Amino acid sequence: MFVSLHWLRDFIDLPSDLDVHELAQRFTTTCAEVEEVRHLQPGDTTPAEMACVVEDWIIEIDNKSITHRPDLWGHYGIAREVAALLQLPLKPLPIISPTELADEQLPLIPITIDDPQACPRYTGILLSGVRSQPSPALMQCRLSHVGMRPINALVDLTNYIMAEIGQPMHAFDGDRVQQIEVGFAQAGATFYTLDGQQRRLPAGALMIQSGRKPVALAGIMGGLESEVTSTTDKLLLESANFDPATIRRCATALGHRTEASARFEKALDPAWTVLGIARFLQLARQQFPDLQLCSQLSDCYPHPAEPRTIVLRPDYVSRFIGRNISLNQIMEILQALEFKLEDHDEGVRVQVPGFRATKDIRIEEDLIEEIARFVGYNNIDPILPQATIRHFPVNRQQRLEKRTLQLFCGTEGFFEVQDYLWYHRSWLAQLGYDPGDSVTLRNPAAADQDALRKSVIPGLLAAAQLNRRELPNLQLCTIGTVFPNTQTSTQATDLQERHLGLLAMRRGKKADDVLLVDLKNSLSKWALELIGLAPGYAPAAAHLPWENGRRCAEIRLTDQIIGRLATVPLELRRRIDEHFTAWSVVVAELNLSALVDVVRTENRLPAIPQFPEVELDFSVLAAAGRSWLSLTPQLAEFRHPLLRRLMLVDSYQGGNLPPGMRSLLLRVRLGNPRRTLVEDDLREFRTAFEQHLQQLQLTLRSVKDDGV
Amino acid sequence: MNMDELQKIIDDIRAEVREQIAQLGSLEELKQFEARITGKKGRLGELLSSIGKVAKEQRAALGGLLNSAKQEVQSGIDEMRERLQQAEHHAEQQADVGLDLTLPGRVLRPGGVHPVTAVQWEVEAIFERLGFTIEAGPELESDHYNFEALNIPAWHPARDMQDTFWLTNGYLLRTHTSPVQVRSMEKFGPPLRCIVPGRCFRYETIDASHENTFFQCEGLMIDRGISVANLIAVMKLLLREVFHRDVRIRLRPGYFPFVEPGFELDMNCAICNGSGCPTCKRSGWVEIMPCGMVHPNVLRHGGIDPAEWTGFAFGLGLTRLAMMKYGISDIRVMNSGDLRGLQPYERLGSFAL
Structure with a gap:
C-alpha cells in the first residue's frame, strides 16, 4: 500500500526537516514493513503513472505485513501509529456533525439485512446536488500518489x-x-457488474x-444498471460492514478481488460506516455548494458490537517481555493508540478501540505486543532462558x-541428491x-506432476542420466x-x-557384478553398524522396469523384507538414452520406516584367545547352480567344539x-580355549568336516593349512 | 691334523680376511663373504664342525684357537658392516630428490551430503548442545495439524500466505514445519525443547529465488517463564554459531496466527554488510527467520496450560541458510540432482584421479 507523507501531514504536525528514511526504518521495526521510500518531485511519475505536480514522499508498505491490521489500510490509521511513534498529537478527522445527519425531518431509507452475521451493519444516505466534475487538484494529486487514477x-x-480511513463506499x-x-x-444466477462483465454468481454470494x-455484489463491486452516470442528480451512498469470510469466499470464487473486497476481508470496524459518510459529506460540501x-x-x-475489554497485569507484561516496564510506560503507549484504561483488582482494564477489536486484539498477549513494539524490540536485552533439564528419548527415525x-x-x-515429492509422468x-x-x-504444480511418488528410484535414474x-x-543416494x-x-x-535409495554406475557394460557386490557390501556394512545384523539377499522376480530379472534380490532383515536390489537392464538404460547403454547401473531401495524400531543389539566382544588358533582352507567343487545363500544354512548345520568360524574366501568358475x-x-578357524591344538585335533576335525562336505555333495579338491 | 698345520690354516684365513675385507663394496658382498668364512659351510665353520674328529686331549686347545680366530674375524666383519651401512644411508640421502608434498592425494571414493543436509546437521548440533531434542514429522499432513491447531481457522486469510498443495484424499503437503509443534506437545508435554528439520511445500511458481519444495527447521521451547528476551538470546546464539561470527540482528513485528507476539528476524546483510545492495533491496537487512511467543491457543491445542507455561517458536529457512552459507544464487539447484552445483569442485574433481 502506498502512503503519502503529504496526506499524513493533515493529521500530524510533522517537522519540516523530517528524515523520511529514518521514519521508514522505525516504522518497519515498530509497526509494518516499509518496502520502499520514494521522493516524488514535480515531473516525476506517480504510482498511478501520472505526472507529479506536488512534491511528496511515498512510503510503500508491504501488504502482507498488515493483513491482520484493518486500521492500517488507510492514512488515518498510519498517522495514528506515526504519531505514537514520534510522540506527537494526532489531530481529529474532520467530519460533519452527527446531529446534522440525524435530521428527523427527512425520510429514512428502508434497509433490511437478512443475515446480520454476513452483514453486521448497513448505513446509507440519499443525497442530491453532486455533479459529474473533476475533483479538486490536491485530491487528484494525492490519489495519484497512492496509485489511484482520478x-x-x-x-x-x-x-x-x-484510502484515508479504509472504509470502502459505493x-x-x-x-x-x-x-x-x-x-x-440464488446460486447460478448471473449479474452484470459495473465493469461491464457478466458474472455467474457462486453459492453464498452476498448481494445488495x-x-x-x-x-451490487456486496463488498466487491456495484452493478452496471444502478451505476451513477453523468446525468445522475440523486444518489444513494452506501457505507456498510460485511463479514470478512463471506466476502473473501465470494471474491475468490469469482476470481475477482477488488480494492474494496481486499479491505472487507481484513474485518473492518463497524463504526466506520457512519464515520465514512460523515467524512464524505464534509469533503463533498467543499466541492458541491448545492449538496443536499x-x-x-x-x-x-441489528447487533451492535460490545466494546472489548481485557485485563492486563503489569507484572505479567514485564515477565513475558523479560524486561521491567513501568505502569506509566504501559499507559502512555496504550493511550497513544487510543486504548482506554481503568483500574482493576489485578492491574488495569483495557478497552480496545473498535478499529483494533475486530480481530487483531483479543487477549492479554496482544496488548503486550503493543507495549513491546513501542518499547522497541531492539531495546530488549537478550537473556538466555532458565530451563528445566529433561531427558527426551532419542527420535529413532x-x-x-x-x-x-x-x-x-x-x-x-x-553423493546425496534430493528430488521432488511427485513424479513427472513424462519421465515415467x-x-x-x-x-x-x-x-x-x-x-499439482504442472498437469503431469499430479502423482506422488511411490519409489525414489525414478528420481535417482534422472540424476544418474544428468550427471553421467x-x-x-x-x-x-537419497532419503525421502x-x-x-x-x-x-x-x-x-x-x-x-x-x-x-541407492544407485551406483560405472562406464563399461561388464561392471554389473562388481557394482552389485560393492553395493551389497555397503548395505551389509550399514546394517551391521546401525542395526547390528547382516541382511540376507534372496533372488527375486523382477517386477519393476529398473530390475533385471536375473540380477534382482529382496533384501531381508530377520524375517522382514526391507527392500530390493537389482541391476538396471539394458532395455531401461536404452529408454533413458542411447549412450547410457554403455554403462552398468545398479539400484537399491529400502524402507527405512520399517527399521525405525529395530533395536540395535550391542555385540558382545570375544575374549582374546589364550592359545593360538589355526586356519584350514578347504577347496570344494559344487554345482554352479547352488547359490551361496542356499549353501550357508547347510554348512551351518555342521557343529564342532573346535570350530570358531567358517567363511567363504573365493568362488571360481571356468x-x-x-x-x-x-x-x-x-x-575354517579352529581353536581350543584351554590348550594348544595338536596334530590329532586337526586330523580329527578334518575327518568330521570332510564327511559333512561329502553329505552336502561338495567334492573335496584340496586342503591346506596356514603353516602354523 | 696337528696344531701347527691348524695354526697355518688359521693364519692363512686371517690374512685372506684382512686382505679381502677392505675391498668389499656392498652389504650384499659382505653377506656372501661372511658365509664363505664363518658360515656353516665356510672355511672357519668347517674347521669348527670338524673339531669332533680330533683326539680328545687336543680338543680344548684346538677349540680355543679356533674361537679366538673366529672372534677376530667376526669383529672385522661387524666393523665393515657398520661402515657399509653408513655409506649406504649416506648414499640414499644423497640420491633422494625429495617428495612433492603438494601433489594431491588419491581420493578413491569421495562422497558428500546435500548442502541443506550439511547445514541441517550444523543446526542440529547447536541445539543438541542446548538440550533440544530433534524431532521429525510427516510431510503429508492433516488440515488439523497444519492449520487448525496452529490457530489458523478455515476462513483465515493467513491460508493465502501459505498457498497449499492439497491432495485428493483430503490431506495436504505441509506448508511449514510448524505442525510438529502441536505433535511434539502431544508427545512430550511441558517442559519441552525441540527442533524439527524437514521439508515443506508451497504452491508457488518456481524461479531463481522461489521453490515449491524447501527445507525449514522448526524450533520450540516451552517452560515456566519463557520471555521475549529469552527468544532473542537464543536466536542470536543460533546465528552466531551458524555464521561463526557475531551477527547484527533486528526484530520487527510479523504476523503469524500461531504466535503472539510474532516477529520477523532480520540479520545484517552479509553481502553489503548493511550498507544496502540489491540482495537486501537496499535496506541493509535480510529476512532470515520468523519467530514469536507461542500463542496460548496453540498451547491449548497441544494440551498445555498457558497460565502455567509460556514458550517461543521459530522457523529457520534451512534452504535459504544453505544458499547464504554456500553462495548458491539459484534455488533451483537444490532439487536438480546436478552435482556440479551441489558439491565443491574439488570433491568431484578428485574422482578423475
Whole structure:
C-alpha cells in the first residue's frame, strides 16, 4: 500500500526537516514493513503513472505485513501509529456533525439485512446536488500518489475515503435505488457488474438488492444498471460492514478481488460506516455548494458490537517481555493508540478501540505486543532462558536417517541428491513405468506432476542420466518420503514411508557384478553398524522396469523384507538414452520406516584367545547352480567344539574345472580355549568336516593349512 | 691334523680376511663373504664342525684357537658392516630428490551430503548442545495439524500466505514445519525443547529465488517463564554459531496466527554488510527467520496450560541458510540432482584421479 507523507501531514504536525528514511526504518521495526521510500518531485511519475505536480514522499508498505491490521489500510490509521511513534498529537478527522445527519425531518431509507452475521451493519444516505466534475487538484494529486487514477468527483471521493480511513463506499443511482435489502444470491444466477462483465454468481454470494432486484455484489463491486452516470442528480451512498469470510469466499470464487473486497476481508470496524459518510459529506460540501441531504442517516445495525475489554497485569507484561516496564510506560503507549484504561483488582482494564477489536486484539498477549513494539524490540536485552533439564528419548527415525547418510556419504562414497515429492509422468513414460494407483494432488504444480511418488528410484535414474557425462563413475543416494499406500486412512503417518535409495554406475557394460557386490557390501556394512545384523539377499522376480530379472534380490532383515536390489537392464538404460547403454547401473531401495524400531543389539566382544588358533582352507567343487545363500544354512548345520568360524574366501568358475561346476574356497578357524591344538585335533576335525562336505555333495579338491 | 698345520690354516684365513675385507663394496658382498668364512659351510665353520674328529686331549686347545680366530674375524666383519651401512644411508640421502608434498592425494571414493543436509546437521548440533531434542514429522499432513491447531481457522486469510498443495484424499503437503509443534506437545508435554528439520511445500511458481519444495527447521521451547528476551538470546546464539561470527540482528513485528507476539528476524546483510545492495533491496537487512511467543491457543491445542507455561517458536529457512552459507544464487539447484552445483569442485574433481 502506498502512503503519502503529504496526506499524513493533515493529521500530524510533522517537522519540516523530517528524515523520511529514518521514519521508514522505525516504522518497519515498530509497526509494518516499509518496502520502499520514494521522493516524488514535480515531473516525476506517480504510482498511478501520472505526472507529479506536488512534491511528496511515498512510503510503500508491504501488504502482507498488515493483513491482520484493518486500521492500517488507510492514512488515518498510519498517522495514528506515526504519531505514537514520534510522540506527537494526532489531530481529529474532520467530519460533519452527527446531529446534522440525524435530521428527523427527512425520510429514512428502508434497509433490511437478512443475515446480520454476513452483514453486521448497513448505513446509507440519499443525497442530491453532486455533479459529474473533476475533483479538486490536491485530491487528484494525492490519489495519484497512492496509485489511484482520478476519474470524477464522486468516484474520487469514495476512493479518497477508502484510502484515508479504509472504509470502502459505493454510490447507487438514487432514482433507481431507494431501498436496500442485503441477502444471498440464488446460486447460478448471473449479474452484470459495473465493469461491464457478466458474472455467474457462486453459492453464498452476498448481494445488495433493491426491491429484491440485485444492484451490487456486496463488498466487491456495484452493478452496471444502478451505476451513477453523468446525468445522475440523486444518489444513494452506501457505507456498510460485511463479514470478512463471506466476502473473501465470494471474491475468490469469482476470481475477482477488488480494492474494496481486499479491505472487507481484513474485518473492518463497524463504526466506520457512519464515520465514512460523515467524512464524505464534509469533503463533498467543499466541492458541491448545492449538496443536499434527501434522507436522514439510515443505519441498520441489528447487533451492535460490545466494546472489548481485557485485563492486563503489569507484572505479567514485564515477565513475558523479560524486561521491567513501568505502569506509566504501559499507559502512555496504550493511550497513544487510543486504548482506554481503568483500574482493576489485578492491574488495569483495557478497552480496545473498535478499529483494533475486530480481530487483531483479543487477549492479554496482544496488548503486550503493543507495549513491546513501542518499547522497541531492539531495546530488549537478550537473556538466555532458565530451563528445566529433561531427558527426551532419542527420535529413532531422525537418528536412523542421519547415521544412514553419514555412513553412505561419509565412508561409502555416495553423493546425496534430493528430488521432488511427485513424479513427472513424462519421465515415467520414458522409463515405461506405470505406478498404478497413487496418492494424487488436487492442484499439482504442472498437469503431469499430479502423482506422488511411490519409489525414489525414478528420481535417482534422472540424476544418474544428468550427471553421467561429467561423472561417469558415480554413487548416488537419497532419503525421502514416498506414498505407496493409496488406502484412505485416518492417520496421516500411515500414508507415508521414508525410503533410502541407492544407485551406483560405472562406464563399461561388464561392471554389473562388481557394482552389485560393492553395493551389497555397503548395505551389509550399514546394517551391521546401525542395526547390528547382516541382511540376507534372496533372488527375486523382477517386477519393476529398473530390475533385471536375473540380477534382482529382496533384501531381508530377520524375517522382514526391507527392500530390493537389482541391476538396471539394458532395455531401461536404452529408454533413458542411447549412450547410457554403455554403462552398468545398479539400484537399491529400502524402507527405512520399517527399521525405525529395530533395536540395535550391542555385540558382545570375544575374549582374546589364550592359545593360538589355526586356519584350514578347504577347496570344494559344487554345482554352479547352488547359490551361496542356499549353501550357508547347510554348512551351518555342521557343529564342532573346535570350530570358531567358517567363511567363504573365493568362488571360481571356468579354467580346467568340469563344466557346470564351480570351486569354492572355504576357510575354517579352529581353536581350543584351554590348550594348544595338536596334530590329532586337526586330523580329527578334518575327518568330521570332510564327511559333512561329502553329505552336502561338495567334492573335496584340496586342503591346506596356514603353516602354523 | 696337528696344531701347527691348524695354526697355518688359521693364519692363512686371517690374512685372506684382512686382505679381502677392505675391498668389499656392498652389504650384499659382505653377506656372501661372511658365509664363505664363518658360515656353516665356510672355511672357519668347517674347521669348527670338524673339531669332533680330533683326539680328545687336543680338543680344548684346538677349540680355543679356533674361537679366538673366529672372534677376530667376526669383529672385522661387524666393523665393515657398520661402515657399509653408513655409506649406504649416506648414499640414499644423497640420491633422494625429495617428495612433492603438494601433489594431491588419491581420493578413491569421495562422497558428500546435500548442502541443506550439511547445514541441517550444523543446526542440529547447536541445539543438541542446548538440550533440544530433534524431532521429525510427516510431510503429508492433516488440515488439523497444519492449520487448525496452529490457530489458523478455515476462513483465515493467513491460508493465502501459505498457498497449499492439497491432495485428493483430503490431506495436504505441509506448508511449514510448524505442525510438529502441536505433535511434539502431544508427545512430550511441558517442559519441552525441540527442533524439527524437514521439508515443506508451497504452491508457488518456481524461479531463481522461489521453490515449491524447501527445507525449514522448526524450533520450540516451552517452560515456566519463557520471555521475549529469552527468544532473542537464543536466536542470536543460533546465528552466531551458524555464521561463526557475531551477527547484527533486528526484530520487527510479523504476523503469524500461531504466535503472539510474532516477529520477523532480520540479520545484517552479509553481502553489503548493511550498507544496502540489491540482495537486501537496499535496506541493509535480510529476512532470515520468523519467530514469536507461542500463542496460548496453540498451547491449548497441544494440551498445555498457558497460565502455567509460556514458550517461543521459530522457523529457520534451512534452504535459504544453505544458499547464504554456500553462495548458491539459484534455488533451483537444490532439487536438480546436478552435482556440479551441489558439491565443491574439488570433491568431484578428485574422482578423475
